[in-house]
Amino acid sequence: MPQFTHGDVTIEVDEHGFMAEPTAWNDEVARALATAEGVTEMTEEHWKIVRYLRDYWVQFGIAPMVRKLCKETGLPLKQVYELFPSGPANGACKVAGLPKPTGCV
Amino acid sequence: MSDRPHPPRVADIGVPSEVLSPVDLQALVPLPPPYDGIDARTIWKELSAERRTEVDASLDGVSALSLARPADGDGERRQLEALAAGLVRLLGRDDNWAFLQPLLLSLEHCTHCQTCADACPLFVGSGGNEVYRPTYRSDVVRRLLARYGPGGNPIRAALAGRVELNWTTLARLAELAYRCTLCRRCMQSCPIGVDNGLIARELRKLLSQELGIAPTDLHAKGSEQQLAVGSSTGMSPAALRDVVEFIDEETSERVGFKVSTPWDREGADVLLLHNAGEFLSWPENPGAFAVIMQQAGISWTLSSELVGYDAVNYGLWYDDAQFARVATRQAEIARRLKVRKVVIGECGHAHKALAVVADRILGPDAVPRESFAPFLAAIVGSGALRLDPARNDFPVTLHDPCNLARGLGIVEAPRRVLRAVAPRFREMTPHGVDNYCCGGGSGFAIMSPNNFAAWRTLVAGRMKFRQVLEAFADEPGPDVPKYLCAPCSNCKGQFRELLRAYGAWERSRLTYGGLVELVVNAMTDVRPGYLEWEPH
């Protein structure tokens, strides 16, 4: 299993860079993963997205629909892409420590 | 074709080499302008040298299974013994009663006339890559059987041709099982009726049921997840309710009146069964179904029970045990809900799995299963919905999902709908039962290990993409928005990737979606603009 290391943080990731053990996530890990997504500093808006994704996943076991993410955080999709260049699924979800979405999604 | 060294023979599959038959990006079937200017290397993904030491990609440089060579000779031997044991089981009356007759017929009557090769979109689209030839894979199986299978003997082996049973053969053959979308164009063109797609599928079954080898996305994170959690997407019933509640809200806002989804309504006329991926990726599709059901006054319901809200059945492609488990669960849920019928939503393989292949397992007393296609056509034809086709004033073409057209013979029903709601509809060539596979069939659309997704986009989907472009050849530019109607979740997943990889939105204003969205877009009761014209 490949590893991702940044500073003091070392975690196992799958071949696409998503956390292999999503429960081992914390803010430090989030910041570390963000750097791999080209986000050098996490702003309030970055955290808004990440917290929402994380809470939703903890409650429901899957990532929320993109549309719902935008609605609940008040951030349009375009802005989400500006904050996380890889997009909500491949970028933001990864930083929030979610596993890679499976199935026809 | 390119001038690489001579194409491999069937026997070469067991001869170790770095790559038996590399994908030749120069040989891919050409696309019409402006796509002819795209360098395929920008879409392709080459496996790193390091990755190639971890997983076997020696068939064609692609890895679908992330197969690692066993650590020692013992491990290899065990796998080879398992393969040999699996071959015996595949031909056993007890172990393979479900498909024995069709399989034997296909194994024993091929004349190698190669009529099937010209019909195969993978073989043709790749520019004739030898290992994608339908008979190549089937012949490895035949030769192994003639040599090592039940009834194998030296005469049969000599007549069938050489092959060696070693780990190289095993690894490459396993990968090769996942270079066929089971579209069955080969069977359609075979003068004798041999089905190379069936042989590929049975090979996958052998690998899964005997060796435990199957793509993660189909098994561990696919059918297993569906059985444990309720859906292959990992969506639990609780998550489902939250998602659909949101979709109802959004849909209501969009259309201008309240739309709500009924749950677990006993005695309803229709249990609607969606591919659960629709809720998450294409919510406007189940949303459109809800609008239509409501406005047409249908007594319907969704199920919130485990497996009851996910139409998929991946086992159809690779594993009889998983197939039967999912199908029987789905049928049981329908039975307990006492619905009059199950209507299968826009998911191709769900049709084939639940309505056709599982039919004899479920028996004559099971709740009957119907396709959304005639169901929708009847609603549209009845006049229950007030429609203004002028709202769909843009070119539309139809992709016939393989499982609907060749798998269930459903060709006319979607066209009855399109004739009513899409005034600028035009056919692709060929279409109907002669259609080309989107390249995402048999689970490819949801598999993305290593560089498989790139292969699927570039090679498996090549013929289809060219076909789509040719369908709009009269109005190709980005000034004319155009709609590719693809009433199948997996096909849509593949089209999403194809259109994104080739920049089809920017270059051609080409977008895709299902059939129900087109209908709702034309409903006069609905606020205009149900369809959103943006890349998704």
Added chain:
Amino acid sequence: MNLVALWCYLTLAAFAAGCVLKALRYAAAPMHLRWELYPLPAGSGGFGGSYFEEVDWWLRPQRRSRLAELRVIAAEVFTLETVRAHNRPLWLPSLAFHWGLYLLFALGAALLGAGVLRAAGAPVTAVLDGGVLLSAWGAAGLGLATLGALGLLARRTLEPRLRRASAPADFVHLVLLLAVFAASWGSWLGADRHYAGAAAFAAALASFSRAPGMSAWTAAQVVLLGLFLAYLPWSHMAHFFTKYFTWHSVRWDDLPADRRHAASVRRTLMLPAGWSAPHVRRGGGRTWGDVVGGGEGEKR
């Protein structure tokens, strides 16, 4: 009884037994799950002959047309329709080859039939004793078959992709058949232009009486033909009758589940399922019924 006649009895019996055994093997195979392919020959519903094109299809009478099926099969047999539609370059040599074989088999059957009738004392038209008609019939069949076989062999040998994709058996079949044809030409040209000898031989076979002497060519023809016929059922050439199964039993079998199917499935669910993978064995049981019931799934 001379050796050639003995060989004939043995190989003809082997041919018949082989065909019967093969057919039984397929007919007696367990009921398979549906794996049909559309379009079906004009049947009940919409375009592709599918009842799935209709709403509430289970409430409507199932319409099937034997005639439509026969029409498709006839087109297959007499014009090799699928080859014509999907592989035009193959079509002419294959058509010539098949028509030649049809004529030759018909000739053989007619001669044998005549022999049987004579042995039974029934009158038989003198035409089948030998003569110009038989000669033309034989030559036409042999001519078409030889041309066709040469064409097929040439394609297989000269076209790289066909050569690459062929199994040794494909060449063996054609070479063996061409040997039969060569001996047959030798026999026709050199010894038995009007098939009088063949007719007499057939009569002797049918009545188990002493076969007349024959030339070396004819003997070679009979020996090689017998070898070919005895081998045929065990090769893909058996498609001449197994196509009933591939097309009718598999490709066109869209029968909805009925009591018969249900009874068969009840039986097969009790069969032992030997597959070894853990997810199959989950649930602990041995039968297919156990396997289907053992589907709790594992969340990863």
